[in-house]
Amino acid sequence: MCGICGFISKQNITLEQLKKMNDTMYHRGPNDSGEEIFPMRDGYSIGLAQRRLSILDLSPLGHQPMHSPDRRISVVYNGEIYNFQEIKEELKDYPFVSTCDTEVIIAAYLKWGIDCVNRFNGMFAICLYDRESDDVYLVRDRIGKKPLYYEVENGNLIFGSELKPLMIREGFQKKIRTEVLSRFLFQQYINAPDSIFENVYKLEPGSILKFHYGEIKIWKYWDIKEVYHRMQQNPVTDYGQAKAELKELLKKSVAARMISDVPLGAFLSGGYDSSLMTAIAQEHSDKPVKTFSIGFHEERYNEAKYAKEVAAHLGTDHTELYIDEQEMFQLVESIPVYYDEPFADSSQIPTMLVSQLAKESVTVALSGDGGDEFFCGYNIYENVHQAQLLDRLGGLTHGICNLPGLKQAGLADKLPFRVRVIAGNRNKETKTQFGAGSYVVRANKMVSSEGLPCHYEIESGYGVKDWQIRRMLLDMDTYLPGDILCKVDRASMKYSLEARCPILDKDVMEYSFRMAHNLKYEKGNKKRILNKLLHTK
Secondary structure: OEEEEEEEEOOOOOHHHHHHHHHOOHHHOEOEEEEEEEEOOOOOEEEEEEEEOOOOOOOHHHOOOEEOOOOOEEEEEEEEEOOHHHHHHOOOOOOOOOOOHHHHHHHHHHHHHHHHHHHOOEEEEEEEEEOOOOEEEEEEOOOOOOOOEEEEEOOEEEEEOOOHHHHOOOOOOOOEOHHHHHHHHHHOOOOOOOOOEOOEEEOOOOEEEEEEOOEEEEEEOOOHHHHHHHHHOOOEOOHHHHHHHHHHHHHHHHHHHOOOOOOEEEEOOOOHHHHHHHHHHHHOOOOOOEEEEEEEOOHHHOOHHHHHHHHHHHOOEEEEEEEOHHHHHOOHHHHHHHHOOOOOOOOHHHHHHHHHHHHOOOOEEEOOOOHHHHHOOOHHHHHHHHHHHOHHHHHHHHHHHOOOOOOOOOHHHHOOHHHHHHHHOOOOOOOOOOOOHHHHHHHHHOOOOOOOOOOOOOHHHHOOOOHHHHHHHHHHHOHHHHHHHHHHHHHHHOOOOEEEOHHHOHHHHHHHHHEOHHHOOEOOEOOHHHHHHHHOO
16 A cells, blocks of 8 residues: 556656655655656656555565566556465466565566456556556556546646645646536535546546557446446346355455555444444454444434444454544644545545544554445435336426426425425436435536536436436446545545455455345345345354
8 A cells, every 4th residue: 555656758857856746645655665767768758656555565575666577567556456366376487576466466467468457356556667568557446446646738647646746746737627616516526537627637447548658548447337237147136145155255355355464453333334344354363353433422423332332242352532523623624635636525534533543553444335335325225216216207297397387387396395306307317316406506606617517417328227226336436436435545544544445345346236136225125135244144
């Protein structure tokens, strides 16, 4: 786990400037740093830099930039390849000198080319330079656990795990991209590929960017809608089979994420997802797993009591911290420093506080992120289900309200709020994103220029009739990487803490796509199969 940055540029960016860019991310990797610049043809040079948080192979052999023995390949990388040991078994001809996963990336590329990323199961942001072809690749993991920004400017490419390395580069234009503002005011985050600045983008999850002397090509190697439909061709409908196979996949995923050369623990909120991950982790540990939770003195917000009960039942080494408003306010000024661009998820502060608490004892923490999106856990999914049942009635109501005379009489404005919402939900591209239209109007009024639509007008592209499934897929594409995973990455890395998410394992995600939907949701019972797994041996 760390932070990476660099450039492929005709500008005269010095090693000292590259080091300053890299050091803006000291919090992401306080254990080591490396910066190197290499000449290319046509007046280009490439600079690669990394700040290292040592997790595997704590020795200097894990230093980056890392090179192949003949120096054909150079890599800087942020993340973890959890199946690197399995891949390494297929690469016995390579002269490995370390026990870290970074070297496996180089060996895998030399054997399989850039398609090697399809073999990686983990969270990662990679920059790989191939001197033989003069190609430079940026790669982001399937679901977007690890961030990767890039700037395109006059045929140059500058990249970084955060915006800070880009912003301090000499000549950077801090010009706000006003088109994203109304969508941000509505969604409360800025989703890939957009960023707050013009000419700066986030590489989308599951994507590869290839740069070759000013020419850029981007493609998806893992696309949620494509993978979903492919997995559905081999469905799992039997509850017993699904329960047994999912449990084995989760056990394997948790075990892989417990491989660490530094102390490891788990975030424990008391909810189903974190409790299940912690229970499995405790099964794999010969000593009590260290668990951490944050409590609030306001009873209606406090979940710490549930976490404490779960910890006692599982026998973990539990630590809880009760916080008040003053402690939360003390973090407010640091939010723009560590999030770089506008971000309005209210749970970012508690996530920072639990990360700070965990860092006092561990360097790696397991979390339950992804359970809601992949196994139908949010309340909105229940609302979406009900809205689909009422859609025809809503269409009829909409038509009646727009009849001559009734429209002029303002009949629609006299209807109850929920009826207005269902009746007004007529855009086929945003069927699962219904809500108060006044929010959209107000968001647009607050921005002086035309911008992106507040909603994601992309739903028909999922090719799914069931609104509940469609909304889950939409959240996997947008809310999960753009909000949830961004929040956890910035909050944990603020304290040099690595957060690992077993539910977001490639095999777990793809298996969830095979499962019949009634195994996840049935008659209001959300996350049905995860709940059963937690309550049974």
